[in-house]
Amino acid sequence: MRYFFTIFFSVFFVLSTMAQSGSIRGTVLRNNGKPIVQASILLIEEQSGTISDNFGEFKFDNIEAGEFTLKVSYIGMMTVEKKVIVEASGNTDVDFILEPTSLSIEQVVVRDNRGTRYSREESDYVAKMPLKNIENPQAYSTVTEQLLKEQNVTNFDDALKNAPGVSKLWESTGRGGDGAGYFSMRGFSIQPTLVNGLPGLTNGSLDPANIERIEVLKGPSGTLFGSSLVSYGGLINTVTKKPYKGFGGEASFTMGSFGLNRITADVNTPLGENKEIVLRVNTAFHSETSFQDAGFKKSFFVAPTLAYTVNEKLSFLVSGEFLSSEGTNQTMLFLNRSSPLEYDNMEELNYNPKLSLTSNEISIRNPRYNLNAKMSYKLSDSWTSQTVVSRGSAQSSGYYTYLWDAALTTGDFELYLSDQNANTLSTDIQQNLIGDFNIGTFRNRMVIGLDYFNRNSITNSSGYVWVHNVTPQGEVNYINYYTGDTLAPRYLSRQSIDGLLENASRNLSNTREEIYSAYLSDVINITPSLSVMASLRVDHFINEGSTITAGDGFSQTALSPKFGVIYQQVLNQLSLFANYQNGFNNVAPRQVADVDGNNPRVKTFTPEQANQWEVGMKTHLFADILTSTISYYNINVFNKVLMDPSNPNNSIQGGEVESRGFEVDLVANPFPGLNLIMGYGYNQSEVIEGPESSTFEEEGKRPGEAGPKNLFNAWATYRFQNNALRNFGVGFGANSASELLVMDSEAIGRFIVPSYTVLNASLFYNHEDFEVTLKLDNLANKEYYKGWSTINPQMPRRFSASLRYTL
DSSP states (O other): OHHHHHHHHHHHHHHHTTOOOEEEEEEEEETTSOBOTTOEEEEGGGTEEEEOOTTSEEEEEEEOSEEEEEEEEOTTBOOEEEEEEEOTTOEEEEEEEEOBOOSOHHHHHHHHHHHOOSSOSEESSSSSSOEEGGGOSSOEEEEEHHHHHHTTOOSHHHHGGGSTTEEEEEOOOOOTTTOSOEEEETTEEEOOOEETTEEOOOSSOOOGGGEEEEEEEESOOHHHHOSSSOBTTEEEEEEEOOOOSSOEEEEEEEEETTTEEEEEEEEEEEESTTOOEEEEEEEEEEEEEOSSSSOEEEEEEEEEEEEEEOSSSEEEEEEEEEEEEEEOOOOOEEOOSSSOOSOSBHHHHTOOTTOOSSOTTSOEEOOEEEEEEEEEEEOSSSEEEEEEEEEEEEEEEEEEEEEEEOOSSSOOEEEEEEEEEEEEEEEEEEEEEEEEEEETTEEEEEEEEEEEEEEEEEEEEEOOEEEEEEOTTOOEEOBOTTTOOBOOOOOSSHHHHHHHHTTOOEEEEEEEEEEEEEEEEEEEESSSSEEEEEEEEEEEEEEEEETTSTTOOEEEEEEEEEEEEEEEEETTTEEEEEEEEEEEEOOOOEEEOOTTSOSOEEEOOOOEEEEEEEEEEEEEETTTTEEEEEEEEEEEEEEEEEEOTTOTTOEEEEEEEEEEEEEEEEEEOOSTTEEEEEEEEEEEEEEEEOOTTOSSOOTTSOOGGGOOSEEEEEEEEEEOOSTTTTTEEEEEEEEEEOOEEEEEETTTEEEEEOOEEEEEEEEEEEOSSEEEEEEEESTTOOOOEEOSSEEEEOOOSEEEEEEEEEO
């Protein structure tokens, strides 16, 4: 492997210096000097295009010497063309200043609405290099800031309702280690753990105030992102807002049902005479109660980002996110996982969704911070060095409640409570070399990276203490069913709970893990229409175990390859793609013994592996009118470590799960004023090899983490085009899911959550500087649930109104 990397790197570095090509770079500004973001720049002779970034900047690399024509256009602005001359191994600078069109107001409105975008053409994070969606052989979906504003989204979970094939499994618990929400993607559970492609751990919910877009990458992505932060089904990457040249910002206030009050602010300002330093700050205060009889959430969020452009080669970007939050657990009823179920469906359970079965005095705090620093240095016209350091902290402090089905034929749930005191610290350092060069007639876009990841988990949480029993209808008793005694009442107050926890045992733990990785990915254009991707990662995992226990550490090394091919039948408009992707999971050694408990020993395992094959089609047609991705995938996970059905003291390796399905992701602007997104996901998952009596991995069953088989999402807005109503618009959408097996086992039974369709609608008014949006979620007041061995009641009808002012 050492010789392979040495030879590979040497060849490409030498050949890259032989490429005789130049580049075009420039900026697109308004006539008042402010940058234009996402202006369209077309290089006519090459039939290639790009868009301007947050600074209004753009670039074309590896352009052969000669004369070219650049065409720049933007909504409501005059289109401008310029001739440029590119010299070999040189940079050509060109700037554009766009003037407002002289069209009538009605014509400008038409162009504005036709250009509203719910998608993003290009990403720097999905492939760890700038690559357009239509030339990337991996399927991914994007949820944009514009879409979140139109939907009055105030929480991260609602934002992900716009991602095809993604369904929430668990609410955010706030507990240490895994307190963020869980979602199902392509048959496997996943948490949102990445921010700007780097670790961004949390024990609670994310605040959407600083989101520029959410990128949902589909399929196992271990080759570029490792194993600790992603799942076999994919990953969720949150891209934050970046500073731009110029002064601007906005402020908003949102109010709504169930005590919703939310204030946000976004301010961007240059610092210094030459505007080489730009600061952008996003902040939010959020407060709401629950739709149930008890429950609340309060949070304060601030995210400063500083961009410093030293010169044309060197730049720095430093950002931070700080969140302080407190709230009660959202209600989840945990079904028994080891005894036969007392209920088969919601009708038999007879749960009253208006009951939280907790109190507002039982709350948990989840402070979090995430710091990032990136240095970019232009080594040459073909190579850029990118050094990134991130540091994060996710804490849990307070009371976590746990409602557990006692399975004692009484119909009761046992309420347990733990005093959480946990903190997870993460550090990540990446060094990437990003190249764009020609070898002969072949264009190469390459990333060579080194990655170091460290996670330190510190826990001093209490064990779980029993408080009382409660029925799904809220009837409480204090009978200890294991002894038959009736105990004195325990109240859901801090004084009472602190008394119960006073003598509770503490789980003292301090564990560390480190991962050293190297990866390489190359996208080669064999022809302008045909490109292939080849990628490889070597990952060395070191688990130091507990700092207070000797001999419980271990290490593993895994290789993760990735291949892809994409053929553009119509350049930049229609492409066919296929990929092979790999993911893996490092498995810690386990203490095992004989059936009678004798002969205890430590058993080691090889890493679990996941392989995906996928084929599909991507479109970007009719000048952005239709953007879509349609794909079919098959994921096979093998070497899973499972409980030995013949020996409860033993673990065996050899479990296998197959997940296959297809997805449709559609963004369209079919006629002026109308913008819509639609998504559909179908998933068929099955345990191929597994124990007969397993709760979650029983052979022939659908895993509980797979979520519903069918998922559908849609959202459409229409802005009126006539003079009288031209500032008004309406929105309408739906989310639908087929029935869900939250539990399916021959030994335990089945529990089915029914299918649902939830409708949402909005009305909005836009003026030059402000916007008013009225939103009604769950229009028909549908009672519906989610779950993963749990029953999670969801939000009923909810009204919200927002006022947004733009500077």
